Amino acid sequence: xxxxxxxxxDVGRVRDHNEDNFLVDKRLxxxxxxxxxxxxxxxxxxxxxxxxxxxEVFSASxxxxxxxxxxxxxxxxxxxxxxxxxxxxxxxCQRIYHAAQEDxxxxxxxxxxxLLVLHDGRGFxxxxxxxxxxxxxxxxxxxxxxxxxLINEMLRLGKIKPGEEHLLPHKNAVTRAVGxxxxxxxxxxxxxxxxxxxxxxxxxxLCGYFHANEEILGMMGHSDIRAATETFIQFANEAGGKxxxxxxxxxxxxxxxxxRHIQQAIDxxxxxxxxxxxxxxxLVQVLNxxxxxxxxxxxxxxxxxxxxGLFLVLSGHLxxxxxxxxxxxxxxxxxxxxxxxxxxxxTPLKAxxxxxxxxxxxxxxxxxxxxxxxxxLAVKLLxxxxxxxxxxxxxxxxxxxxxxxxxxxxxTPASGVLVFEEDxxxxxxxxxxxxxxxxxxxEELRNDFSQAQEESVSFGGEPLDPDATLAPGSLAPNLSxxxxxxxxxxxxxEALISSGDDDEEDLRKTVRIDELKSRDDAKFSGISGESVVxxxxxxxxxxxxxxxxxxxATETNLAERLKEKRANxxxxxxx
Numbered sequence: 001x002x003x004x005x006x007x008x009x010d011v012g013r014v015r016d017h018n019e020d021n022f023l024v025d026k027r028l029x030x031x032x033x034x035x036x037x038x039x040x041x042x043x044x045x046x047x048x049x050x051x052x053x054x055x056e057v058f059s060a061s062x063x064x065x066x067x068x069x070x071x072x073x074x075x076x077x078x079x080x081x082x083x084x085x086x087x088x089x090x091x092x093c094q095r096i097y098h099a100a101q102e103d104x105x106x107x108x109x110x111x112x113x114x115l116l117v118l119h120d121g122r123g124f125x126x127x128x129x130x131x132x133x134x135x136x137x138x139x140x141x142x143x144x145x146x147x148x149x150l151i152n153e154m155l156r157l158g159k160i161k162p163g164e165e166h167l168l169p170h171k172n173a174v175t176r177a178v179g180x181x182x183x184x185x186x187x188x189x190x191x192x193x194x195x196x197x198x199x200x201x202x203x204x205x206l207c208g209y210f211h212a213n214e215e216i217l218g219m220m221g222h223s224d225i226r227a228a229t230e231t232f233i234q235f236a237n238e239a240g241g242k243x244x245x246x247x248x249x250x251x252x253x254x255x256x257x258x259x260r261h262i263q264q265a266i267d268x269x270x271x272x273x274x275x276x277x278x279x280x281x282x283l284v285q286v287l288n289x290x291x292x293x294x295x296x297x298x299x300x301x302x303x304x305x306x307x308x309g310l311f312l313v314l315s316g317h318l319x320x321x322x323x324x325x326x327x328x329x330x331x332x333x334x335x336x337x338x339x340x341x342x343x344x345x346x347t348p349l350k351a352x353x354x355x356x357x358x359x360x361x362x363x364x365x366x367x368x369x370x371x372x373x374x375x376x377l378a379v380k381l382l383x384x385x386x387x388x389x390x391x392x393x394x395x396x397x398x399x400x401x402x403x404x405x406x407x408x409x410x411x412t413p414a415s416g417v418l419v420f421e422e423d424x425x426x427x428x429x430x431x432x433x434x435x436x437x438x439x440x441x442x443e444e445l446r447n448d449f450s451q452a453q454e455e456s457v458s459f460g461g462e463p464l465d466p467d468a469t470l471a472p473g474s475l476a477p478n479l480s481x482x483x484x485x486x487x488x489x490x491x492x493x494e495a496l497i498s499s500g501d502d503d504e505e506d507l508r509k510t511v512r513i514d515e516l517k518s519r520d521d522a523k524f525s526g527i528s529g530e531s532v533v534x535x536x537x538x539x540x541x542x543x544x545x546x547x548x549x550x551x552x553a554t555e556t557n558l559a560e561r562l563k564e565k566r567a568n569x570x571x572x573x574x575x
Contacts, residue, residue: 003252012244030117069120097180300350313358321349
């Protein structure tokens with residue numbers, strides 16, 4: 001990894017002395033910007049002490065980087081470097097604080113501190129205050145650090161809106177500083193570094209004038225790094241120069257290492273709804289938790305006994321199953337196991353590499369640790385997970401068919417059975433568990449036909465013959481509402497048989513039942529014209545049949561009886 005860098009500082013156009021300090025250590029690849037505060041030269045003392053102590057701590061901790069060289073992908077080795085960044089700033093904080101306690105004139109002095117150390121293709125950042133570290137990558141600017149200032153805190157809490165910062169008094173106040181108290185909370189951050197990356201470290205005397213990322217990109221894009229640094233100083237002075245101005249510009253080139261998979265993993269995460277609201281810095285924070293594995297064909301990515309993480313497939317193909325049920329083959333650019341990040345009781349997965357493959361795994365333990373340390377990030381992540389699981393639940397419900405009770409499963413009449421369409425204006429309730437005694441129903445119909453005879457209802461000129469009409473195999477309509485004693489009370493029944501051809505199909509078309517009423521007044525529309533049978537009636541329009549004992553009369557049987565009756569009548573006419 002080759003580095004090109006340049007640093008510059010300027011007093012600005014308002015202050016009469018410079019309280020900023022910076023450090024560039026080529027051997028340690030360490031870069032530091034400190035912006036002192038306290039007045040009467042106390043701020044200058046605090047910033048100078050800070051850069052000095054930070055360098056001392058890093059110089060005395062070479063073994064941390066030696067372990068990182070031995071296994072750069074091991075999470076504990078990377079965490080050790082982040083801990084070193086925090087320890088260096090904490091050490092500076094304590095020394096500045098105690099120095100202020102010994103000198104009454106320097107009470108309350110402090111400084112910001114933003115440091116960057118680059119090693120073997122990785123960048124490690126420690127940060128306190130409102131100085132900033134920017135990253136330029138792929139023609140995009142990312143602010144890596146977060147301002148510990150009153151303005152930023154008010155914006156974060158929603159007390160003011162963007163653009164209203166000028167309305168806030170004491171807008172230059174910081175909420176964290178090195179040395180004001182004996183201890184300070186330090187932000188640390190780690191990221192992979194690629195060839196072509198550029199870092200900008202600066203005090204608020206410069207970044208306070210930035211209004212758009214395009215401004216930063218334009219000035220960083222200067223081919224001469226020294227000229228680019230001077231352009232930043234000139235920009236701040238022309239904008240007002242109200243504070244001291246310090247900037248360090250670092251460019252990375254050459255062979256950085258085989259870590260291009262990091263950018264690929266970020267692209268995969270961006271496509272996932274689980275990480276859709278995360279900024280670039282937050283994606284990197286999650287990705288920093290990961291471990292990378294090389295798999296050969298047949299190797300297990302997970303053994304089906306536990307599920308404690310999210311798996312990102314960088315290349316190759318993995319077959320995944322859950323308790324023997326295949327979930328498919330996952331190729332480069334896909335992910336699985338997201339439930340395991342938040343649910344320790346999630347169903348275990350088994351994943352087998354089908355060929356040479358690369359994966360990255362984010363373990364649940366480290367993921368939950370990040371959520372505890374970063375509350376704002378935790379809210380975003382958990383909200384994304386909630387939305388994702390809600391969508392999956394809705395999709396699963398949509399795929400579940402509407403099921404019918406088992407006793408209704410075979411309720412469609414057989415082909416040829418006469419059925420009645422329900423009158424949608426008045427809905428009748430059908431008890432499908434009741435059984436109709438067809439013999440009792442037949443007796444009821446005999447009585448009705450006897451009454452019809454008395455009223456001179458005739459059939460082809462002859463009185464209706466109840467024995468001929470109600471014999472087994474004749475009309476026995478589906479009964480839609482039945483008394484508990486299994487009898488049917490008919491208010492009226494009219495059967496009109498029109499004259500015409502003897503053809504059976506014509507006879508089938510002449511059957512018309514205009515009205516059927518049960519005792520509880522459940523009404524059903526009559527069937528006029530062509531009789532309705534299962535063959536020409538959609539299932540949704542067919543009434544659920546009640547169970548029948550004895551013989552079930554069909555329309556076909558009725559037609560045959562009518563045809564026979566008409567033939568007999570014609571024979572009588574001829575004779």
